[in-house]
Amino acid sequence: MTTAENISRVEPIKLKEEEPAAISPRRLIFRRFLRHRMAVMGTIILFGVILYVTIGSIIYTEADSNFNNTSIKLEGPSQEHPFGTDRVGRDVMIRTIYGGQISLLIGVSAMLVGVSIGTLVGAVSGFYGSILDSFLGRVTEAMLSIPNLLILLVAAKFLGGRIRDLDLFGRTFSGSVVVIILIVGFTSWMELSRIVRANVLSLKEREFVIAARSIGASNLRIIKSHILPNTLAPIIVAATLSIGAAIITEAYISYFGLGVQLPSASWGNILNDGRTQVRQAPWLWISPSVLIILTVLSINFVGDGLRDAFDPQSDKTV
């Protein structure tokens, strides 16, 4: 075989394999999320918890959750009452169902309040700078200088009993639920506002923002359609994680009796009920605690998965 022959036999190198089907960024993020095993498991567990509190409330009415029968008070788990009964003979399982609804409601609503404030403060102080920025910066610092739980307890005491009970969807919600949502939201925006501010600071110098400005886009429009969409990823991740944090915070405040009040149950105030019976009736604190841990853990896994999905280069070590 000659060299010439040899060369001619060399197959032409394919520069590219078949062009892969175009994937939208959203799909790509979804795929990366599915590859994060713990995040998928978290989603499933979270789904399970949501099913538990919804299907449970179809089977049992809210009246069942408040039905007390002192002849069976403080009974351990049994066939009839799988999670036992509390100090006035209410079924703990049904209370965790209705309490779970309130705890999840508080988690999501407080997240919405906190994320709105954090995004607004961060965007405004990053975008407008100068006096507004240093003022908001001081406010953020002030909020961070007092231990969160202390200020939460003071705020819970301040607002406690000032908001009347609400009647929604044929159910009565204690006004304290609104109080908790507000105070948890108002004390959990600081870290997000710092992240958003830093992102806005760098984004507003980018070419596409300058281009938008040069064609006469208003500040509001630049923030709304050019800057915020580009800082959406950290906002979504922080929002997810703050749902879990809000659920834990609610549990702390309610544990001290300053949180959700009757007639509403929450995972936190079931714990408060069991506070005096720590020794005799461990089921009173075990079942709501386990539900809190399961929920928050899976929310944290989902948040972690989202972070990796949005930004594969993100620092995974912390």
Place this chain on the structure above:
Amino acid sequence: MTKYVIRRLIQAFFLLFIISIVVFVLMNESGDPLATMGGRQPPRPEDRARLERQLGLDKPVMVRYIYWLIGNDWTEVDVDGDGEGDTPGTKKGVIRGDFGDSFRTRQPALDVIWDYLPNTLRLMIPAQVLIVVVALFIGIYSALNQYSIFDNILTGFAFVAFSMPIFFVALALIHIFSVELDMLPASGMYDPIKGESTSELIKHLILPVGSLVLIGLAKYSRYVRASMLEVINSDYIRTAKSKGLRESTVLFTHAFRNAILPIVTLIGLDIPFLLAGAVVTENIFAWPGMGRLFLESINRSDFPVLMCILMMTAAAVVVFQLLTDLVYTMLDPRIRLS
């Protein structure tokens, strides 16, 4: 440098001033300190009016704030209720170191805090020291053995601990060690029968410190691991290794010293929060510390004590932030303050 410190201190005073106004107003509208003063019965209206005048609660909230801040010894207090001042005021105000008297015990608020602070430190210092030491060991070990079984278990543990309310850990520890096994006491600092001794104190410390450490360890060990990983993957470590230095020399003289920098910041920022105590842990274990004092004071609306705790913590946070920044520039000369 001096200029920087002075500017930061001025900012800090301004910050504390703002915090104090907001918290004072919020707190003074948040409950009735007189409600529990008559024991089980609510006080009679005439007693109420007299107590209000005595405690200065008859004044509008901004006047009360001014008295709190600069004292009222320059004016006269109306004690007999005829609408005119008759007795000279005795408060010296916060700027002269007088935080007012506790509504509950009528002692100066600072003295009340002074009774509780040492107990909190007895709980928080061992916990913090243990957290840092253990976190350094396991953080470094798992960074050096990234993705090993130990490292994966640690990651899992950290995730669970992040998601766990501390009362679950505390109640679980009580349930296991003091209800089931009956080995360790679950409440208080000393046993009322056995009296006060160091060995009793240590016995009572184990469970609360244990729960604080289990939760705190997650955050610290993750930080140590992250910062160690960043350092050992950097160029100068590779250079040091390729020069043929011994593994241990590289680790301890090159890697460790740089990896520990961010941990110094973390500790500096956490120390002031130790003063406020662990509200939840102290309450579960009936530990007579600041966290418990805070909750008792909130239940009884003891504003002077509450203000004292909050302002002390806030001041400590501000001071330690500044100190941490200064220490950091000394440890890492690349950083310049501006």
